[in-house]
Amino acid sequence: xxxxxxxxxxxxxxxxxxxxxxxxxxxxxxxxxxxxxxxxxxxxxxxxxxxxxxxxxxxxxxxxxxxxxxxxxxxxxxxxxxxxxxxxxxxxxxxxx
Amino acid sequence: xxxxxxxxxxxxxxxxxxxxxxxxxxxxxxxxxxxxxxxxxxxxxxxxxxxxxxxxxxxxxxxxxxxxxxxxxxxxxxxxxxxxxxxxxxxxxxxxx
DNA sequence: ATATTTTAGTTTATAATATAAACTAGTCTA
DNA sequence: TAGACTAGTTTATATTATAAACTAAAATAT
Numbered sequence: 001x002x003x004x005x006x007x008x009x010x011x012x013x014x015x016x017x018x019x020x021x022x023x024x025x026x027x028x029x030x031x032x033x034x035x036x037x038x039x040x041x042x043x044x045x046x047x048x049x050x051x052x053x054x055x056x057x058x059x060x061x062x063x064x065x066x067x068x069x070x071x072x073x074x075x076x077x078x079x080x081x082x083x084x085x086x087x088x089x090x091x092x093x094x095x096x097x
Numbered sequence: 098x099x100x101x102x103x104x105x106x107x108x109x110x111x112x113x114x115x116x117x118x119x120x121x122x123x124x125x126x127x128x129x130x131x132x133x134x135x136x137x138x139x140x141x142x143x144x145x146x147x148x149x150x151x152x153x154x155x156x157x158x159x160x161x162x163x164x165x166x167x168x169x170x171x172x173x174x175x176x177x178x179x180x181x182x183x184x185x186x187x188x189x190x191x192x193x194x
Numbered sequence: 195a196t197a198t199t200t201t202a203g204t205t206t207a208t209a210a211t212a213t214a215a216a217c218t219a220g221t222c223t224a
Numbered sequence: 225t226a227g228a229c230t231a232g233t234t235t236a237t238a239t240t241a242t243a244a245a246c247t248a249a250a251a252t253a254t
Contacts, residue, residue, distance in 0.1 A: 047212085050211095
């Protein structure tokens with residue numbers, strides 16, 4: 001049983017935390033994700049762009065109460081990538097034989 | 098249930114693969130690890146040093162059939178760190194609620 | 195015997211990634 | 225209307241991963 005490569009887009013603590021969150025809630029705002037992950041705004045901004053570029057999340061910008069609002073949701077490709085990532089990762093962390 | 102930080106020493110595909118291997122075999126030679134992980138020798142050399150510096154593995158150098166031989170085994174600290182890493186990682190990848 | 199290849203690595207340079215600091219643009223409040 | 229706050233983005237820096245180049249000796253072929 002060989003070890004498959006781990007998707008580098010997901011093998012990042014912050015991006016993995018974001019995807020983990022979005023899988024459970026389906027949609028979340030920038031500030032909410034920032035709070036839940038303890039990320040800095042700058043780091044989160046960059047990592048959300050990478051997830052978007054990978055096609056793993058959709059980002060929608062709007063205004064709420066006069067303030068800009070960035071809302072994120074996971075895509076089907078994101079769910080699939082996460083599933084594969086988790087599956088591959090299990091090979092690395094399964095209990096020793 | 099907050100997400101704990103993931104040990105950066107272990108949250109690296111190659112180092113995780115090395116630790117995963119060493120947990121299952123207790124001891125392995127450089128060339129064997131290299132083959133099992135598909136790593137380049139240079140990369141493996143660097144990552145083994147990092148695991149050693151972290152106290153997660155012991156490295157013993159000797160000679161076998163006239164050639165230098167580098168043998169690695171996991172330490173108690175390495176086993177503990179791996180257990181904690183896996184435990185924390187589960188929070189990220191557990192099925193969505 | 196000596197040149198070439200192979201083994202078993204290490205060191206160093208470069209590329210990729212993560213992170214934080216600095217910045218933008220607008221809003222609220224005293 | 226000055227200062228502080230919201231909600232981000234951009235840019236610069238630090239860290240990390242990786243590969244290329246190198247070392248040193250042994251085995252093999254010529």
